[in-house]
Amino acid sequence: MTSAGRVGVVFVSHSERIAEGLVDLARQMAPTAALVAAGGTDDGRIGTSFDRVNTAIGEADAGAGVVVLCDLGSAILTAETVLDFLDDEQRGRVRIVDAPLVEGGVAASVAAESGAPLEEVVRAAESARGSGPPGAGVGEAGAAATAVEATPASTTHARRITLQNADGLHARPAAELVKLATTFPQRVTVNGTDAKSLLSIMALGLVKGDEVEIASSDPDGAAAVDALAELAASGFGEA
């Protein structure tokens, strides 16, 4: 099973089609993660179903935890009720995250795809809460970016490349960059923004022809910087 040991993501919506659409959307950037739709009532009407949510959490849970995202208030009530009925052990690794369903769901799915642990997937979803420029009030990633910007002199490795691919750093290319960044323990930035935060990277709005600085202030960050720079320079496999 490809998703074994990874965090799963459950989309709870009043609408079956919204939940399934969200899985389709997130699937583009997280092709192998356990993404499960739990939309509509048992007979497919508008509403939420205890059994569907319960089953979805079971399907999404490979032991590493599950992040549950909900649309409207009563979806949260249903999800919370499901959690009440889980055994203590499983309940401990299921998190209902208060985050925008679309952006939070995509961010969580990409983090889950990369094999990030539960807390990191939760943070990825929560990073979608804030609006505004990257690094400004978008949770821990933003706070960390600000801290780094305060000490720019400590950057030890940096490479500048020009984006070649048609999409720039958006959608799939952004997800690939983030996925690669999360495989390195060191912190790496793209134009000062945390390379592990999908939403922050996408919010940079970098397009074809833009110059990008990939940098790390970590003494061991050179390999990560090189890997990300090479991926970006390669055009992400696009024409």
Add this chain to the structure above:
Amino acid sequence: MGLDINWAVDWVRRSADVVSEHRVELINLDREIGDGDHGENMDRGFQAVLPKLDDLPAGSTPGDVLKLVATTLISTVGGAAGPLYGTAYLRASSAVGGEVSLDGNAVAALLQAGRDGIVARGKAESGDKTMVDAWTPAVDAAASAAAGGADAAAVLRAAADAAAAGAVATEPLVARKGRASYLGERSAGHRDPGAQSSALLLEAAAEAASNGTSA
């Protein structure tokens, strides 16, 4: 005289009847300030409980009936009412434990546990224009009736009357919780459907108690 399993079963049957009777009214109340599904959802939920009553094993207690209602509503009511009422009945079931016969104090405790469950689940406060605005006056009235030595039937009567008044009193309120809160000021002037269904259910409880079905 305490209330036993027969009262609990009768309460459920009367609840199913009254919810069916008022189905359209609840739909209309919910349509005015919500999504219009409350009457249908509640009707489906209680109709799903009815056949399960026949499968209750001999020796079942009022708490068992409440638990059956809880799990059935949770799994069959698609809207917020499912988890909210489900949690209420579940907490009420725990509050009465395995008691075979409920006196006035036990009924007051049952109602309070139910209300506390709704508050815990929905995080609504009094005045938010939700079912809490029917339940909290009912719980208060039940507590003072029980403290005054009222029997179980009288406690339920006091609770039902207070819930009915509480539901009416939601009309001028501006909703601060649930779907109706999206309407803001426009939610004023309409009775909250959840408060109304709560009043109907507590009225059914009082009628079941006064109808001599208790031991």
